[in-house]
Amino acid sequence: MKRRDFLKLAILTLSGISIKPFAHLFTKPAFADISIQRTNKGLPRWAMVVNLSICGKKDGCTDCIDACNRIHNIPRITNPKHAVKWIWNAPFDRVFREQSFDNMNEGLRKKSVLVLCNHCENPPCVSVCPTKATWKREDGIVMMDYHRCIGCRYCIAACPYGARSFNWKDPRPYIKEIDKGFPTRTQGVVEKCNFCEERIAKNLLPACVEACREGGLIFGDVNKEDSEVRKILSTRLSIRRKPHLGTEPKVYYIL
Amino acid sequence: MYDRGKIITGIIIFLVLLFIPFLYNFITGKATYVPEPVIGTSEKECVESKVFMRTDHMKLLDEWKETVVRHGVRNYKARNGKTYTIDITGTCMECHTDKEKFCDRCHNYAGVEPKCWNCHVYKKVAGR
Amino acid sequence: MVEKALKGTKRYWTWIGFLLFLILIGFVSYLFQLKEGLGITGMGRDISWGLYIANFTFFVGVAASAVMVVLPYYLHSFVQFGRITILGEFLAVAAVVITVLFIVVDLGQPSRVFNILLYPSFSSLLFWDMVVLSGYLFLNLFSGWYTLDAEDKEEPPLRWVKPLILISIPWAISIHTVTAFIFSGLSARPFWLTAILAPRFLASAFASGPSLLILLCYVLKKFTKFDAGKEAIQKVALIVTYAMLINFFFLLVELFTVFYSAIPDHKGHFIYLFLGSNGTGMLSVFMWFSVALSICSLVLLIRPETRKNESLLPWICGMVLVSIWIEKGLALLIPGFIPTPLHDIASYVPTLPEVFITLGVYGLGGLIITGLFKIAIEVQKAKEKGI
Numbered sequence: 001m002k003r004r005d006f007l008k009l010a011i012l013t014l015s016g017i018s019i020k021p022f023a024h025l026f027t028k029p030a031f032a033d034i035s036i037q038r039t040n041k042g043l044p045r046w047a048m049v050v051n052l053s054i055c056g057k058k059d060g061c062t063d064c065i066d067a068c069n070r071i072h073n074i075p076r077i078t079n080p081k082h083a084v085k086w087i088w089n090a091p092f093d094r095v096f097r098e099q100s101f102d103n104m105n106e107g108l109r110k111k112s113v114l115v116l117c118n119h120c121e122n123p124p125c126v127s128v129c130p131t132k133a134t135w136k137r138e139d140g141i142v143m144m145d146y147h148r149c150i151g152c153r154y155c156i157a158a159c160p161y162g163a164r165s166f167n168w169k170d171p172r173p174y175i176k177e178i179d180k181g182f183p184t185r186t187q188g189v190v191e192k193c194n195f196c197e198e199r200i201a202k203n204l205l206p207a208c209v210e211a212c213r214e215g216g217l218i219f220g221d222v223n224k225e226d227s228e229v230r231k232i233l234s235t236r237l238s239i240r241r242k243p244h245l246g247t248e249p250k251v252y253y254i255l
Numbered sequence: 256m257y258d259r260g261k262i263i264t265g266i267i268i269f270l271v272l273l274f275i276p277f278l279y280n281f282i283t284g285k286a287t288y289v290p291e292p293v294i295g296t297s298e299k300e301c302v303e304s305k306v307f308m309r310t311d312h313m314k315l316l317d318e319w320k321e322t323v324v325r326h327g328v329r330n331y332k333a334r335n336g337k338t339y340t341i342d343i344t345g346t347c348m349e350c351h352t353d354k355e356k357f358c359d360r361c362h363n364y365a366g367v368e369p370k371c372w373n374c375h376v377y378k379k380v381a382g383r
Numbered sequence: 384m385v386e387k388a389l390k391g392t393k394r395y396w397t398w399i400g401f402l403l404f405l406i407l408i409g410f411v412s413y414l415f416q417l418k419e420g421l422g423i424t425g426m427g428r429d430i431s432w433g434l435y436i437a438n439f440t441f442f443v444g445v446a447a448s449a450v451m452v453v454l455p456y457y458l459h460s461f462v463q464f465g466r467i468t469i470l471g472e473f474l475a476v477a478a479v480v481i482t483v484l485f486i487v488v489d490l491g492q493p494s495r496v497f498n499i500l501l502y503p504s505f506s507s508l509l510f511w512d513m514v515v516l517s518g519y520l521f522l523n524l525f526s527g528w529y530t531l532d533a534e535d536k537e538e539p540p541l542r543w544v545k546p547l548i549l550i551s552i553p554w555a556i557s558i559h560t561v562t563a564f565i566f567s568g569l570s571a572r573p574f575w576l577t578a579i580l581a582p583r584f585l586a587s588a589f590a591s592g593p594s595l596l597i598l599l600c601y602v603l604k605k606f607t608k609f610d611a612g613k614e615a616i617q618k619v620a621l622i623v624t625y626a627m628l629i630n631f632f633f634l635l636v637e638l639f640t641v642f643y644s645a646i647p648d649h650k651g652h653f654i655y656l657f658l659g660s661n662g663t664g665m666l667s668v669f670m671w672f673s674v675a676l677s678i679c680s681l682v683l684l685i686r687p688e689t690r691k692n693e694s695l696l697p698w699i700c701g702m703v704l705v706s707i708w709i710e711k712g713l714a715l716l717i718p719g720f721i722p723t724p725l726h727d728i729a730s731y732v733p734t735l736p737e738v739f740i741t742l743g744v745y746g747l748g749g750l751i752i753t754g755l756f757k758i759a760i761e762v763q764k765a766k767e768k769g770i
Contacts, residue, residue: 094727102654130499130510130562161724162724168427180344181344197327247570
């Protein structure tokens with residue numbers, strides 16, 4: 001074979017491979033059909049309200065964080081560089097720096113504020129992901145597909161809230177007791193809060209909301225007019241993190 | 256042909272190296288070895304037929320993965336009319352409890368290393 | 384033509400051996416990283432891109448800068464660039480390979496890299512970067528190789544080579560623009576969120592790439608009989624001068640907007656870059672070093688006597704190279720992450736395995752340059768003998 005013919009063949013082969021993504025359009029799965037029951041009738045829009053006047057009343061309370069860590073198999077890595085966080089506390093003047101100033105109420109300024117993935121309406125992490133490993137579901141939850149993530153960490157750079165964690169090493173040795181109800185993650189993928197979509201599917205509240213006995217966390221469907229979140233948001237002043245970026249967070253804070 | 260000696264010796268060495276595994280298996284009798292996975296359950300039927308599961312379980316699992324993660328659908332309607340919860344830990348491993356004897360025996364034989372268990376949990380891991 | 388790279392002096396093979404040694408070290412370190420995860424690097428949850436992506440950015444610039452010799456030669460028939468153009472194209476080839484490798488070694492799950500093709504996302508700049516970089520690689524490889532092949536066979540170049548070369552000119556601009564867009568489109572990182580980033584990237588690219596080319600020409604002149612020609616080198620030096628000036632101007636423009644508008648979110652990153660914070664000021668030392676080198680090289684480049692001084696020019700080019708490697712490398716990346724979205728300060732120091740992997744990638748790039756340059760030089764040597 002001449003070299004030129006070889007090159008031609010090679011290029012043809014390569015362009016053939018590029019058809020692969022569309023191949024599934026022509027093939028059918030060999031097994032029974034999967035009835036995809038999309039809930040198109042009145043799609044929910046999940047949202048959470050953190051009531052800062054209740055949250056933190058019990059000193060050093062971490063019930064919600066512990067519950068999340070436990071059921072999602074979050075590794076407990078002591079090196080802060082490699083820490084994995086889905087929901088955690090940060091001081092008010094860090095979370096809401098644009099709302100903090102010198103002479104403000106000192107208690108509020110240093111108050112611990114619960115932070116987690118905001119499940120933005122316009123999530124920057126989703127537009128930057130090169131493989132659609134993170135995407136926005138029809139009900140607004142920003143999901144992660146750990147099977148597909150290549151670990152480029154572009155989403156971490158794009159998230160204005162620092163809500164994403166990378167598995168810098170194998171997380172398994174750092175999980176005290178593995179919960180069978182949820183998979184762990186593997187080395188080299190990005191993870192974050194999933195609004196407990198696995199619990200929502202079973203009509204359960206997110207673990208953090210359920211764990212908060214003081215009622216400081218309220219979760220629900222903002223598309224439902226009679227939902228509690230909707231009522232709170234329409235009657236009380238709430239703030240969101242970095243609203244000027246236009247990401248439209250769905251985690252709201254009331255003071 | 257230039258360097259005839261070198262080329263022919265090279266080809267012979269290459270062929271010998273190529274056939275060593277075949278020879279090895281032939282002499283040691285390993286060529287006839289068939290792995291014997293332990294099903295680990297008295298249940299009569301699986302999610303799909305035995306033949307299908309044997310040849311296509313990886314395709315089923317791949318489809319399951321897509322359905323749950325990407326479409327949020329957690330039920331699988333099998334051809335026998337029953338509905339199963341899509342859950343590798345809760346559904347598959349509930350019957351096939353022994354991963355080493357069920358999964359690994361064939362996978363080791365076939366030289367495949369599925370990455371399922373890097374994340375998904377089976378009893379032993381959860382119990383430790 | 385490949386056989387031309389396989390015959391060489393002892394010194395040539397010693398050099399190849401050295402590069403292979405670097406590659407080996409890098410490869411072993413990479414195996415270690417594959418096993419243990421990216422945790423063996425200095426990166427972490429706050430500074431999640433480091434040395435690899437810094438080098439990626441820098442070498443996209445080097446790749447794009449080939450256009451600075453291709454354009455005058457092919458569009459303006461600037462004949463003095465006859466011998467240097469092919470080197471520019473081959474340097475671009477090696478630089479693109481380097482950038483791709485830096486992306487791959489930065490991935491947490493490199494075995495899944497083809498997911499970018501299997502599930503392409505057109506809204507991701509990383510997808511488009513892959514498209515433009517691979518396109519650029521083939522454009523330069525084919526146009527360089529077939530131009531040389533035709534020279535070797537003493538035939539006129541193939542018909543389709545010229546269009547490829549012409550396409551490669553705007554394409555070069557595109558690769559660095561898209562690379563800048565990776566950063567400048569992120570609302571989360573005000574440090575990068577500036578329209579001047581792409582122009583700045585191009586300006587610094589057209590200073591650093593040609594500087595590297597000049598240095599390589601000096602090396603070739605010293606160790607082989609290849610001489611790119613004094614006039615060509617001086618013209619490239621002039622390009623470096625203008626590019627360097629424009630780059631410095633762009634930096635000042637950026638500083639003006641940031642500090643005059645005084646928006647805290649934007650200012651914070653620059654304050655961290657230039658002054659450090661709470662004793663974590665290693666990066667600012669580097670940045671000031673870069674600025675100092677920048678100014679020194681500018682003074683020396685602008686004065687014709689010093690620019691035309693052939694024993695001084697390689698030093699100036701070295702200064703430009705180091706200055707820009709810092710400026711658009713770590714000094715571009717780290718302040719983008721710090722202060723963090725939660726206004727924290729974190730620090731980053733590359734680890735030894737990380738440095739080894741980086742050296743390994745350099746080694747592989749060096750090997751490609753060496754091979755391609757060797758072929759180019761042998762072809763031109765044979766041609767001159769023929770005349």
